[in-house]
Amino acid sequence: GAGVSQTPSNKVTEKGKYVELRCDPISGHTALYWYRQSLGQGPEFLIYFQGTGAADDSGLPNDRFFAVRPEGSVSTLKIQRTERGDSAMYLCASSSLLGSVEQFFGPGTRLTVL
Amino acid sequence: AQSVSQHNHHVILSEAASLELGCNYSYGGTVNLFWYVQYPGQHLQLLLKYFSGDPLVKGIKGFEAEFIKSKFSFNLRKPSVQWSDTAEYFCAVNGVNAGNMLTFGGGTRLMVKP
Numbered sequence: 001g002a003g004v005s006q007t008p009s010n011k012v013t014e015k016g017k018y019v020e021l022r023c024d025p026i027s028g029h030t031a032l033y034w035y036r037q038s039l040g041q042g043p044e045f046l047i048y049f050q051g052t053g054a055a056d057d058s059g060l061p062n063d064r065f066f067a068v069r070p071e072g073s074v075s076t077l078k079i080q081r082t083e084r085g086d087s088a089m090y091l092c093a094s095s096s097l098l099g100s101v102e103q104f105f106g107p108g109t110r111l112t113v114l
Numbered sequence: 115a116q117s118v119s120q121h122n123h124h125v126i127l128s129e130a131a132s133l134e135l136g137c138n139y140s141y142g143g144t145v146n147l148f149w150y151v152q153y154p155g156q157h158l159q160l161l162l163k164y165f166s167g168d169p170l171v172k173g174i175k176g177f178e179a180e181f182i183k184s185k186f187s188f189n190l191r192k193p194s195v196q197w198s199d200t201a202e203y204f205c206a207v208n209g210v211n212a213g214n215m216l217t218f219g220g221g222t223r224l225m226v227k228p
Contacts, residue, residue: 042218056213101208105158
């Protein structure tokens with residue numbers, strides 16, 4: 001079966017612009033996670049969805065970042081007024097069972113803010 | 115709060131050498147522990163996991179890790195590395211009562227010389 005997919009694979013934007021990053025989890029997975037990975041570092045948690053609702057958004061750095069998962073499947077991470085410091089790899093992961101923490105990662109979207 | 119420390123940022127080995135990558139975590143409770151691997155140009159893949167039971171866990175490709183609770187450690191080992199093990203390795207922790215997010219270490223970049 002298909003794994004987690006993310007689009008686009010690369011996104012280059014200008015400072016101040018708005019971007020949307022999309023994640024398609026593994027079919028049937030109820031939990032979805034977003035992480036951000038800066039160069040030379042490990043992934044850092046941003047937000048976690050269980051179904052349609054954000055169960056934990058404690059990792060979002062500020063109110064320019066927002067994520068939705070309206071139908072409990074595909075999720076979109078939205079970044080307003082992008083800054084150069086937002087440049088990073090954005091990773092999505094999903095897991096199958098309520099309470100399961102074994103997460104399957106997608107290939108990521110590399111965001112570059114010029 | 116949970117945190118993870120990986121002691122070695124870069125490791126260079128010759129083929130057939132033995133490998134041990136250090137991982138220490140900080141969390142005041144029960145934990146789930148993971149090692150993920152990222153091969154060049156590929157996404158994060160689960161190498162092995164510890165939830166409970168036998169503290170010596172075996173993963174794919176001959177890797178194993180030992181959970182030593184008294185040392186808050188979960189070191190990764192392989193008796194004989196191959197050139198194809200060249201990759202970046204990430205240790206991750208999930209505190210059982212800290213939500214479902216993973217907290218990653220900074221990663222260890224392993225290069226195996228043929």
